[in-house]
Amino acid sequence: MPTLEDQLKNPVWYSLQETHKKFAVTFNNVKFYNPEVCPFGAFYDTSTTKKAANSYAQTTDKFFFVSEAETPLIDDSTLFLEKKVEGCQMVLNTLAHVKITEEIVLLDEIFSDEIYNLVWLVMPGYYRKRTFEMGKYFGIFKSGKLVSVAGQRMQTNLFTEVSAVVTHPSYTRQGLAKQLIAHNTKEILKENKTPILHTNKGNPAIALYQKLGYTLTRDMNWWLYAKK
Template sequence: MIDLEHQLKNPVWYSLNETHKKYAVDLDGVQFYNPEICPFGAFFDETKTAKASNTYLETSEDFFYVSECQTPIVDESKVFLERKVNGCQMVLNTLTDVQITEEIVLLDDTFMDEIYDLVWLVMPGYYKKRTFEMGNYYGIFKHGKLVSIAGQRMQTHLFIEVSAVVTHPDYTRKGLAKQLIAYNTKAILKAHKTPILHTNKGNVAISLYKKLGYELTRDMNWWLYRKK
């Protein structure tokens, strides 16, 4: 088994080769998620990414390559870089004790549409409706309305990524996200896996993640490519 440190250097790749193998699209050594599940791809050999990109874009209008430090190669006659997201990876060191005062609900597939709508309201661009299938999603309701969530995305036998942490604008600054992240993190620890998360460099939420016991470990960049 590949150790945790190596898995975290290429989390998309190892997720697709372990827990999420059923969602993998393998194009000559370049791995992608099924485009209905997640718009992410990963590689080790950048000389293979141009051909793989062209093939994958036959079934999707766009996608992200996720890499720590490698730069993908693409066929610029067919593909263009829309933007590069300078991101970072954070890994739990020691979870800070957080008092859970809200009722937190494990969401089932009857909430797929509500989750999708809330994520796209707050953080559009990454989430597909079937991203819900990648892991557990937890939510907080107010007056019968789903107002805050924290889900799970990439994962292997060794780690699970906390993702889709969003709160409706009418319910921010009430500590909902903090409680959801802590609750989700505890659930991952109970599964005997390491909690991780990814975010943009400079994101104001990084200070919250640090207070909860996460620490910055490495760059992790998203290259958004779109079909010409």
């Protein structure tokens, strides 16, 4: 059985192997999410990615390969690298105490469109209409409007990723994201899993995550490919 450390080195692969197996699409021993849910793929052998990427590209115009260090091989006659997002992985050490002053709501399917619109307003590119199905989402409302959200994305029996942490530009600097991350983290701990998250290198939010008790552990890069 793979250890937590094994899983964290290739989180997309193991998520699709375990908790998110129902979302898995496999080509040439490369695992992808159903593109309606999440446009991510993962691999262990770069020699398999060229053929697999061509097959997956028949189902979506753009997608990401997620890897710690390996560079996927691609058929450059059909696909091109639109960008490489240099990211990093963070893992909870010990959660800091955070005073919860806001009402935090567990969001159900009724709010899926509001979540989608808020995430795409603040952080376009990763979230899909059905990403909501990957885990729990929590939100904060102001005057009946969803203004801040944090959800759960990749997960296995051992870890769950905090993701889609966004706040409407009109409501930033009020500590909303901080409270949502802390709440989400506590919910993951209740399930005896390790909370993790991913972000871009140099993201100012890293300082917040560190104050909450998360520690930088490794690189985790997103390679965005698109059809020619």
